[in-house]
Amino acid sequence: MLNQVSVFGNKSLRAIQELGSMAVFAGAMAISALKPPLRLGSFKRELYKIGVLSLIIICISGFAVGMVLGLQGYHTLSRFGAQHSLGAVVGLSLIRELGPVLAALLVIGRAGSAVAAEIASMVATEQLDGLRMLSINPIDFVAAPKAVAMLVVMPLLTALFIVCGLAGGYVTGVGLMKGDPGSYMASLRYAVDFRNDVSVSLIKSIAFGALVSIIATYRGYTSTPTSEGVSAATTSTVVIASVSVLFLDYVITALWGI
Amino acid sequence: MTNIAKGASEPHTITSPVSSADAHVALEHVRMAFGRRRVLDDLSCGFPRGKISVILGPSGSGKSTILRLIGGLIRPRSGRVVVDGQDITRMSEKRINEVRRKLGMLFQGGALLDSYTVFDNLALPLREKGRLTPREITQEVHASLAAVGVSDAIRLLPRELSGGMLRRVALARAIIRKPSILLCDEPFSGLDSVSIKHIESLLTGINRESGVTLIIVSHHIPSTMRMADRILLLMGQKSVEGSPSELRQNADADVADFLNEGLEGALR
Numbered sequence: 001m002l003n004q005v006s007v008f009g010n011k012s013l014r015a016i017q018e019l020g021s022m023a024v025f026a027g028a029m030a031i032s033a034l035k036p037p038l039r040l041g042s043f044k045r046e047l048y049k050i051g052v053l054s055l056i057i058i059c060i061s062g063f064a065v066g067m068v069l070g071l072q073g074y075h076t077l078s079r080f081g082a083q084h085s086l087g088a089v090v091g092l093s094l095i096r097e098l099g100p101v102l103a104a105l106l107v108i109g110r111a112g113s114a115v116a117a118e119i120a121s122m123v124a125t126e127q128l129d130g131l132r133m134l135s136i137n138p139i140d141f142v143a144a145p146k147a148v149a150m151l152v153v154m155p156l157l158t159a160l161f162i163v164c165g166l167a168g169g170y171v172t173g174v175g176l177m178k179g180d181p182g183s184y185m186a187s188l189r190y191a192v193d194f195r196n197d198v199s200v201s202l203i204k205s206i207a208f209g210a211l212v213s214i215i216a217t218y219r220g221y222t223s224t225p226t227s228e229g230v231s232a233a234t235t236s237t238v239v240i241a242s243v244s245v246l247f248l249d250y251v252i253t254a255l256w257g258i
Numbered sequence: 259m260t261n262i263a264k265g266a267s268e269p270h271t272i273t274s275p276v277s278s279a280d281a282h283v284a285l286e287h288v289r290m291a292f293g294r295r296r297v298l299d300d301l302s303c304g305f306p307r308g309k310i311s312v313i314l315g316p317s318g319s320g321k322s323t324i325l326r327l328i329g330g331l332i333r334p335r336s337g338r339v340v341v342d343g344q345d346i347t348r349m350s351e352k353r354i355n356e357v358r359r360k361l362g363m364l365f366q367g368g369a370l371l372d373s374y375t376v377f378d379n380l381a382l383p384l385r386e387k388g389r390l391t392p393r394e395i396t397q398e399v400h401a402s403l404a405a406v407g408v409s410d411a412i413r414l415l416p417r418e419l420s421g422g423m424l425r426r427v428a429l430a431r432a433i434i435r436k437p438s439i440l441l442c443d444e445p446f447s448g449l450d451s452v453s454i455k456h457i458e459s460l461l462t463g464i465n466r467e468s469g470v471t472l473i474i475v476s477h478h479i480p481s482t483m484r485m486a487d488r489i490l491l492l493m494g495q496k497s498v499e500g501s502p503s504e505l506r507q508n509a510d511a512d513v514a515d516f517l518n519e520g521l522e523g524a525l526r
Contacts, residue, residue, distance in 0.1 A: 125372070130363070130370070
């Protein structure tokens with residue numbers, strides 16, 4: 001029993017220590033991102049890799065989610081004769097919850113894992129040590145541009161996901177189920193409020209962007225310098241970031257009010 | 259150079275150790291461990307200014323660890339690492355970066371940025387320094403590549419280079435800031451005999467022409483015997499130091515076996 005308590009205590013201490021060093025790492029990245037040189041070239045390259053290359057998966061997924069919402073929403077609402085509110089149901093679901101969360105999970109799977117793997121393979125091939133020996137700070141040169149790009153890209157991809165979702169809902173609700181297009185658009189317009197809905201969505205996407213960028217860069221940066229370390233960094237980034245996003249979503253929703 | 263390893267039956271010192279005053283780089287009573295595995299135990303040694311020092315020893319004896327300690331990439335558990343008169347053991351990363359301007363390091367795998375061309379890899383440290391114009395940077399890169407004989411590779415990516423070319427490009431990057439100390443981690447490993455001779459002559463040339471202090475970690479005993487001014491042989495609980503001829507005359511059976519096996523292996 002005492003042994004189990006000791007093991008639990010050790011693991012807890014290690015987890016707290018890890019959180020502490022992640023916070024220090026995030027602080028160092030924030031300082032690097034704000035102080036010159038601003039490394040706009042690297043930032044633009046990362047914007048392309050993280051943002052532009054995620055466009056297709058975000059659009060397709062958003063559209064598919066919107067179609068499912070439209071179909072499920074239409075059948076449920078029609079039971080109560082409220083199918084004219086389909087736009088509101090699809091819009092609020094996407095803007096308040098599904099848009100930010102699903103876009104973040106997709107970005108984690110596509111770009112977060114890639115960022116962790118790239119940095120971890122640089123650790124394994126001594127590229128980061130090579131930079132240190134050239135008096136170049138790897139956090140400044142490698143990690144910060146990736147993190148800032150992810151932070152900038154996340155709200156934009158979330159917005160795109162929502163727009164595609166709304167289009168998917170429209171195609172199903174109006175195109176396939178022959179709902180009224182005017183009612184879809186009007187209910188959407190009246191139900192969605194900027195302060196309570198759009199701003200929450202924006203805050204969530206920025207918070208998720210910050211969280212994912214810190215976890216992905218940190219896991220890559222602190223990986224074991226072996227091929228096994230690269231794979232462990234990638235896997236742990238996807239797992240930890242996904243679970244953290246889901247928990248943070250609950251926290252923000254609870255704090256901001258429903 | 260002396261190493262008095264804890265638990266050693268008898269420490270072996272062949273010649274008088276390099277005094278701290280003569281040493282360009284010195285390790286004093288350094289202890290280093292990774293987890294529970296002790297790698298260096300109370301190691302004291304000095305590497306003389308302007309000479310070629312080679313660290314020999316079996317795998318896991320802590321050779322590369324010594325280079326990483328000198329580069330400030332890792333910190334010792336105890337003891338001091340002195341580079342060009344400055345104790346870097348407890349220096350901040352910012353101050354170590356200043357000391358690193360005197361150092362160049364040739365990594366075993368090259369450590370070139372794989373998404374950058376050869377030109378960009380070499381230009382990077384000069385651009386970061388920010389004192390040179392683009393034209394001066396281009397001239398420096400061309401000169402550095404010409405010095406190691408790989409001018410043709412300037413537009414290639416690291417993955418497009420052969421092993422020997424990669425090592426030479428990495429050497430060009432290591433010397434582009436004109437360091438006074440050059441650290442080389444296994445510069446001959448995985449190379450054919452022609453490439454080994456080429457790298458060997460390049461390193462010797464850098465030392466003779468510019469007076470750069472070379473500290474080389476190597477498994478390749480024939481090259482070591484040809485080029486080294488001094489050798490530090492790490493063998494588990496003991497270490498031996500001296501010139502190549504002094505090591506050849508060493509009566510210690512372990513030392514003789516290690517050197518003979520290395521020389522025979524190279525002939526096979």
